[in-house]
Each structure stands twice: as C-alpha cells, then as structure tokens.
Amino acid sequence: MTTSLHPVLRELVLEAAARGSALRPHGSGAKDFLAQSRAGVPLDMRGAQGVIAHEPSELFINAHAGTRLREIEEVLAARGQMLAFEPPHFGPYATLGGAIATGLSGPRRMSVGSLRDFVLGVTVMDGRGRVLRFGGQVMKNVAGFDVSRLIAGSFGTLGLILEATLKVLPRPGAEQTRLLERAEAPALAGLREWGAQPLPISATLWHEGRLAVRLSGAEPALEAAVRLIGGDRMDDRDAASLWQSVREQQHPFFAGDAPLWRVALPPMAPRLPFDQPCLIEWNGMQRWLRSDLDADALRQAVRALGGHATLFRGGRPADRQRGVFEALTPEVMAVHRRLKQAFDPSGVFSPGRLYADL
Incomplete structure (x- = not known):
C-alpha cells in the first residue's frame, strides 16, 4: 500500500x-x-x-x-x-x-x-x-x-x-507423481512408513482407493524413492492438473452442496470413524470430509483422535453459529483477547x- x-x-x-x-x-x-x-x-x-x-x-x-x-x-x-x-x-x-x-x-x-x-x-x-x-x-x-x-x-x-x-x-530440479491402488487403511500405513524416512515426498493425496504421491527434488533422490514406493508414473500434465485441482478445490470430491469439513489430525491417527466421503492429504494429517453429521458429534469424535475440525464450507446455520472454527480453551482465548x-x-x-x- x-x-x-x-x-x-x-x-x-x-x-x-x-x-x-x-x-x-x-x-x-x-x-x-x-x-x-x-x-x-x-x-x-x-x-x-x-x-x-x-x-x-x-x-x-x-x-x-x-x-x-x-x-x-x-x-x-x-x-x-x-x-x-x-x-x-x-x-x-x-x-x-x-x-x-x-x-x-x-x-x-x-x-x-x-x-x-x-x-x-x-x-x-x-x-x-x-x-x-x-x-x-x-x-x-x-x-x-x-x-x-x-x-x-x-x-x-x-x-x-x-x-x-x-x-x-x-523450484525443484525434478518432479513426478506416483499413483497406487490402495484402500484407506493400507494407504495411511504406507504414508506413515514413508513419512518416517528421508524421502523427497512433497504432496500426497488419497481418494476412493487411489493414492497419489508427488516426489520433488534431485533426480537421484526421486529414483531411489520410486524403488521404495512403487506405483505407476502419472503423465506430468495430468499430475500438474491433479495437484492444482486439490489446491483450488476443483477436484470432483469438492463438488456438491454437502458440508465440507477440514480435519487436522496427528500423523499416527487411524481412519476417521465415519462412513462419509473423505479425501486425505499431508500424509494423513489433513482430511477433508463431506458430512451432514451434527457438528458437536463430529468434533467430539475428531478430538478423541487428537485432532480438531473446521466447518470449511456450507453446513446448517445452527452448526455455523456454534462455531466455524474449533472452540478455544479459556487460556488460549485470553491470549487472543x-x-x-x-x-x-x-x-x-x-x-x-x-x-x-x-
């Protein structure tokens, strides 16, 4: 300005x-x-x-x-x-x-x-x-x-x-995305295993049985990671389009009117206890959920896993009035004030x- x-x-x-x-x-x-x-x-x-x-x-x-x-x-x-x-x-x-x-x-x-x-x-x-x-x-x-x-x-x-x-x-010297067919639980297990190693993983995405893993860095590091992770290489243009669609919430998962929740969880958290559409990023630490569940019930279940939830888009007026963001503890709210x-x-x-x- x-x-x-x-x-x-x-x-x-x-x-x-x-x-x-x-x-x-x-x-x-x-x-x-x-x-x-x-x-x-x-x-x-x-x-x-x-x-x-x-x-x-x-x-x-x-x-x-x-x-x-x-x-x-x-x-x-x-x-x-x-x-x-x-x-x-x-x-x-x-x-x-x-x-x-x-x-x-x-x-x-x-x-x-x-x-x-x-x-x-x-x-x-x-x-x-x-x-x-x-x-x-x-x-x-x-x-x-x-x-x-x-x-x-x-x-x-x-x-x-x-x-x-x-x-x-x-910008990284080399980049490629590997695509694997995995159910949610095995995908989370794999992400935890790879996340504990010095691999050049720069993004991950799981949705409907497909796991995408983006590798970024020097070519030798990518080659070593590919040998461990496996999967098929996505076409570079398709991969760029995929990550752009997730970043901008243009991926098909984000279409529709169902409330969109952003759930933040610790790395070792298991799958969410909901039978609702889910998209998983950040090695399992960020999970997007489309759900009409009661806001208090959903947040209570997420807190039990050590995380918190934000009502990112949509939702019933009553749920939004109760809080788009997770309620703060009195001590943290005092700092904010x-x-x-x-x-x-x-x-x-x-x-x-x-x-x-x-």
Missing part, C-alpha cells in the same frame, strides 16, 4: 473507532466464505498493487497486500522460484493480503511448512491508525518475527495488512469473524 493511501485509511479507521462501528477489510473476497461472520463495512484493500522488491539471491519477495497472487507467482517463476507453501487462490483475483489473512496452504505444506513459516515481515495499520512494521527481509533478521507470523491466519481481525515480505524457494486489545482496542476490525465473542 503506497504511503499516499495511508492517510485515507487512517481517517477511515479513526472514524470507525470514534463512531463505535466496524470495518471488514478484504481483497478479492475469494475466501470470504470461511468466516464465523462478516460484520462491518467492507473495506477494499486493493488500492495499491505490485511487487516492491524481489531479491532472488536472498530468497525473498516484498509486495503490496493488494497484489494478485498470480502476479507474484509469475515473477518468481521467471527466476525459477516459487511460493513453496502453494497458497490456494479460489479465484483469479486472489491477493497476497488475503492469502496471509487466511493463512491457508496447499499440497506442499506437508514437506516445507505452512504460509506462516514463510512470513518474514509485514506492515500493518492498527486500530489506532498507526502504521507498524514487523520483521525483516531475511530469516536471520528476527526482530519482531513472531509478531509478523501472528498476522498470518488472523483473518483481518488485528489490523489492515499493507504489505508483506515472504521467503521464497527454488489480549492481542485484540493491543492491536485493535476499539474493536474496529472484523468483529466476530473468527469467534463470536472476539
């Missing part, structure tokens, strides 16, 4: 604070569905776009929050680099600010880490109209680094994201977007 726009934003923020009203910052709106509520006057944050700095040798890129993810990925691809966490777009106009606000990561998250792990620095405007800068441009510059990462996944509840600096990685008070004491930004009483 260019500094010329800062006074305009500051005026809007201070006016909302004075009136006791709320603002709802957004980019393209592609991820607005993932919210407990959408209270507040919409505030379009796409007023400034573009890459501010890209240093390939230093492995970072800095851009305005309104910059399209597609533009950033094109700039990086031209230098053989990528956003390694593969953020989903959910639309052609998805922005950097929206990606950071929601904190979502794609198929490669299992091997490289989440979006939050790649945030080096952010510039935000808080609820007092102050422009605050946290973090730096390289990993060794750790001043305020943890604060930068707090903004990731905050859904615009702490402040207006103005610009951000992300760590980038080189202190953060909200520090960044947004007047409650200007997106009240109730994450939790009804926050």
